[in-house]
Amino acid sequence: MITHELIERIEGEAVLDFKTDKNGRVQDAAIRFLHFRGMEAILEGRNALDALVITPRVCGICGHSHLITTVRMIENIYQNAGVMIRISDKAKAIRTITLSCELIQNHIKWLYLVMLHESGKMLGKEPAVALKALYVSSAVNQLCAVFSGQWPHSSYALPGGVTCDPTHIEVMQALKILSDVESFIRDEVLGCDFETFIQAMRDNEVLKLKGDFGTVLRNFETLGLLEKGKSHGRFLVLEAGVVMNGVRSDTDIALVSEDVSQTFEHGGKTYAKNALYQGEFYETGPLARALVEERAGISDLYRVYGDSAVTRLSARVDEMVSLCTQVRQLLASLDLSQPSFIAPPAIESISGSGVGILEAPRGTLIHRARIEKGKIIEYSIITPTQWNLGNGIASNLGVAQRAMIGAESIAKASLLFRTFDVCSVCTTH
Template sequence: MITHQLIERIEGEAVIDFRSDKDGRIEEANIRFLHFRGMEAILEGRNALDALVITPRVCGICGHSHLIAAVRMLENAYAAAGASVKITPKAHSIREITRVCEVIQNHIKWLYLVMLHESGKLLGTEPSVALKALYVSSQVNQLCALFSGQWPHSSYALPGGVTCDPTHIEVMQALKILSDVESFMAQEVLGCSSEMFESRMSREFLLSLKGDFGTLLRNFENLDLLDSGKSYGRFLVLGEEKTAIMNNIRSASDIGLVSEDDSQTFAQGGSTYAKNALYNGEFYETGPLSRSIVTKRPGVTNLYQHCGDTALTRIAARVDEMVYLVAYVRELLTSLDLSEPSFIAPSAIESISAEGIGIVEAPRGSLIHRATMEKGKITAYSIITPTQWNLGNGTPEIPGIAQKAMIGAESSAKASLIFRTFDVCSVCTTH
């Protein structure tokens, strides 16, 4: 039996074509992204600095990640051309604060606006938590905007640093907002302190949590989905940690092994605009679970060792990352040296002819911006987004990460919920 499922309540839209047996169990899932935006083509022929204005508009959720990837790409091109670009620790920390705030607000929206609603809908108990989520995510965005000037679509980072020059008052405002977010995490998301959460992470403890995260996990337990969603157990981080894991064997990740596959796209007679992103010719998972396994976050690592890459582990990794990153923002704010310059001007972009690569760990995984330029003009631009890794559309014989995770689900509705554990985004996927 063939069924078609439109996936909404995400950034953009996606369609999944399910093939199931006579009992409704999923045997095959074909993922389709049906919108084309042409962002890469728009950048060709433009001044390279235009990428700092255009690429944040690739996505309305993770525009900062695209901005930071673009500015890293430009700085890498400067280095490739033999030109020096200096970044102060202050500028680096401010970039990190804004990038991390974006990850935190994304995870909050995913938990409250998607997962709690969709799992509750299947149980007939859809909760009223949207206003709660929107309030706290707006608080995180206000913190971000203290440094970036606005959210979303900021262009405050540029080669050599950032355009903002925060004062002590703005740092204190940021710390006040962060305290409110920390209270929300403890009281609403977890129902316990972050210290208790991180030290006692086990299946039994997580299911006993009184907060909204515990409610989500109990929803999955009632739907018999906690142990579902297993994929290949291959993990990839191309950002700072630079690690690939296959068959529990670690190796340093190599950007040279990254490739795109367009065999499933409309250009090749397929049914999607999204290309697949591959590492060494294979599908690899990126995102919070990959980052947790690579950095050996103790709670998530323990869950993975006992449960594998199940829905339970994947959901827990995203919430655990949210908690960890809130503490990281506090560390960055309290260590800012405001006496340092925010910006050190490099040579003119018109003097640069080179290729540059910028890599960022975005909310959903590894994001890559690659461009070549001649005398400061972009001649080619390529973006590989996290969704291309996790939601790649393979074949029945070699399914992509999310495709494999959905196979065996009892129904298309349950398979769609498993699909959402990967934090689906489509607008940044289709260029």
């Protein structure tokens, strides 16, 4: 039987086409994204610096990621044109702080607005009140705005640095907000301190966690999904490495490609292009980052459960914890005496090509462009969802496709789909 499932409560919408047997078990799944936005075409013909305002609007959740990736790309164009770009450690740290804030708030929203809500609804539970999650994610955005001026869609980063020049008082304000966020993660998300959480993963005792994350895991256990959702076991962090069959190796951007065979213009049923590495689908995002970094806790869970739901869920929550630690260290060591911005030559004097690569909330993000005397001639974006939610064929299934096949029902397959933190609008950019 063929069933079409509209997936909402994500950034945008998606349609899943399921083929099930007589018992309702999923035999095949196809993923379709139906809203075209044309951001790449909008950028062509414009001044390269216009991209600093336009690309943050590719996504309403990860605009900072697109901004920083764009900045890195333009700086790479300068460098490839033989122009040295100087960036202070202070500016680099501020970019990392704001980007980390974006990841933290994204993961909090995903946990509460999607995973806790949807898993509870399947069990007939009253949907959990998400106001506390919205409050704390708003606090994270306030921390980000101390440096970026606003969230979302800020354009505070530019080639050569950042536009902000924070004071000691603003750094103290940021540290106070961070302390509140850390308290929320300890008390509400985990129900324990950070060290106990990491040890629980190492000891395979995450189901004993008392916080809201523990509730999500127990919901998945009740639904029989805790060890479901396994995919190819191939993981990519383009700037750091790949892991396949438990073996880590270096990466090469020349091995990245886009496949348009499933798009409408080639007879397919989606506006999303597939992103491939060595011609195959690789999972990107928090689980990939944790495994490539060999981070304690997640690596232990992976050895027991593989790339199943319990590991994938835990990886995103674990990243909240590690990012809070990173932000605290950067705020504490910020040298405010350094310049925030060191002006490069005018972009109108520059011609060439470049690439920006960054780890966004959902995984590896790539921006490429070719400019002539500062004007964009070509622009290309590969977003994380293109890697994770690509629609492949039987001989080369996408990551989420593979994870859904074999699920006992369409409802359970759809919940496994959501564990990848779905984003539609950036996928059909």
